[in-house]
Amino acid sequence: MKLTSLYAAPLSALLIISSASAQDVQQYGPNPDLPEPQRGLLPDMTIPEPAEWGDQTPTVPEGYSITAIATDLQIPRQTLVLPNGDILVAEGSGGNAPKLKPKDFIAGYIKSQGTTSVESGNRLTLLRDENGDGNYEQSVFAEDLNAPYGLALVDNNLYVANQDAVVRFDYEEGQTEASGPPEELTKLPAEINHHWTKAMTASADGEFLYVGIGSNSNITERGMAAEVNRAEVWEIDAETGLHRPYATGLRNPTALTIQPDTDQLWAVVNERDELGPDLVPDYLTTVQEGGFYGWPYSYWGQHVDPRVRPQNPDKVESAISPDYGLGSHVAPLGLAFSIPEMGDEFAEGVFIGEHGSWNRADPVGYKVVFVPFSNGSPSGDPIDFVSGFLTGDSQTRGRPVGVTIDPEGALIIADDLTNAIWRVTYDGDE
Numbered sequence: 173m174k175l176t177s178l179y180a181a182p183l184s185a186l187l188i189i190s191s192a193s194a195q196d197v198q199q200y201g202p203n204p205d206l207p208e209p210q211r212g213l214l215p216d217m218t219i220p221e222p223a224e225w226g227d228q229t230p231t232v233p234e235g236y237s238i239t240a241i242a243t244d245l246q247i248p249r250q251t252l253v254l255p256n257g258d259i260l261v262a263e264g265s266g267g268n269a270p271k272l273k274p275k276d277f278i279a280g281y282i283k284s285q286g287t288t289s290v291e292s293g294n295r296l297t298l299l300r301d302e303n304g305d306g307n308y309e310q311s312v313f314a315e316d317l318n319a320p321y322g323l324a325l326v327d328n329n330l331y332v333a334n335q336d337a338v339v340r341f342d343y344e345e346g347q348t349e350a351s352g353p354p355e356e357l358t359k360l361p362a363e364i365n366h367h368w369t370k371a372m373t374a375s376a377d378g379e380f381l382y383v384g385i386g387s388n389s390n391i392t393e394r395g396m397a398a399e400v401n402r403a404e405v406w407e408i409d410a411e412t413g414l415h416r417p418y419a420t421g422l423r424n425p426t427a428l429t430i431q432p433d434t435d436q437l438w439a440v441v442n443e444r445d446e447l448g449p450d451l452v453p454d455y456l457t458t459v460q461e462g463g464f465y466g467w468p469y470s471y472w473g474q475h476v477d478p479r480v481r482p483q484n485p486d487k488v489e490s491a492i493s494p495d496y497g498l499g500s501h502v503a504p505l506g507l508a509f510s511i512p513e514m515g516d517e518f519a520e521g522v523f524i525g526e527h528g529s530w531n532r533a534d535p536v537g538y539k540v541v542f543v544p545f546s547n548g549s550p551s552g553d554p555i556d557f558v559s560g561f562l563t564g565d566s567q568t569r570g571r572p573v574g575v576t577i578d579p580e581g582a583l584i585i586a587d588d589l590t591n592a593i594w595r596v597t598y599d600g601d602e
Contacts, residue, residue, distance in 0.1 A: 246293025266319025322372025513581025
């Protein structure tokens with residue numbers, strides 16, 4: 173497998189970082205430890221140096237196998253399993269936010285050391301296992317998109333959330349390429365685009381699309397005018413494109429999905445930076461209609477962020493605490509509910525792709541975790557399900573993004589550093 177090697181330059185000549193260090197805190201679950209904020213000139217910034225897999229593969233639990241079913245992609249982000257078992261992959265990278273301060277240039281440089289050098293694909297790739305033998309052929313389904321990310325299929329309509337609009341393709345089962353250019357359903361906020369990814373899922377009845385729209389800054393550095401229609405989940409009529417804010421105050425909702433049986437909308441959210449290595453926990457949460465989740469005025473319910481001006485006590489009072497903390501700076505970008513075919517231990521819960529930190533001294537994330545559920549809600553600590561992306565010598569071989577489950581009970585993982593799609597299968601009890 174080919175992986176472009178990147179090398180992080182020494183940063184000692186470039187940075188004067190804060191003296192904040194990670195604390196021994198428990199940040200998983202409904203009541204994570206929230207230490208006092210730590211402020212400095214700059215946060216600690218460490219990005220693992222990318223490395224080759226060689227003859228190794230990610231680590232999975234005993235009784236499971238993992239294989240790369242697609243390689244040499246162009247920044248795979250999210251996937252969609254189609255009714256016939258084909259897999260669509262959204263490939264691309266977006267954003268055009270100008271740098272505001274010297275620290276933005278430094279942070280941008282550091283983050284770039286942990287990303288691929290491959291150019292944005294701006295396309296959908298189709299993966300097909302023609303013979304059912306686990307070998308997938310890949311072909312281009314649609315090109316000339318604009319940083320596609322979210323994907324949803326409703327009847328014969330294939331929806332794609334580009335960074336600037338939701339578009340719609342006609343789709344027939346078994347189709348291997350788009351029959352024509354897409355139709356624009358509705359424009360999405362794209363000016364500046366500090367957070368460009370547009371996560372998407374469809375309601376259980378297919379009537380609505382839900383699209384996550386991230387904030388235009390970490391914590392309103394560009395002014396509140398730049399945050400209009402941002403840090404929200406939109407509800408979009410799948411036929412007409414009419415839309416409304418469904419929930420607000422979610423800094424960067426990067427993956428959305430509907431819970432089976434309950435039809436409840438869930439999200440994973442990337443929280444704010446520069447309050448220390450252990451603030452603020454990224455989270456998994458139900459998305460309540462009309463709910464406000466704090467950003468920018470507060471975090472984890474009513475914990476006020478003093479950096480925001482002007483303050484808004486009424487909004488803080490109304491802020492909803494998330495359902496489940498995932499840990500600070502793990503950067504969750506993928507979310508999928510499990511099915512019984514995944515095996516007894518992993519039959520009920522969610523899989524979450526954690527892209528990994530850049531803004532703390534000790535890297536975290538860089539794995540796929542499983543959060544067990546009971547009676548429809550999270551019920552225990554996260555379990556490492558796919559790991560080995562982060563090595564013990566400050567290197568990373570891959571960075572998980574979207575996760576999806578196919579009808580056979582295989583977990584599909586997009587890896588935008590390896591530029592591959594991984595497939596994890598349950599081998600059964602031996």
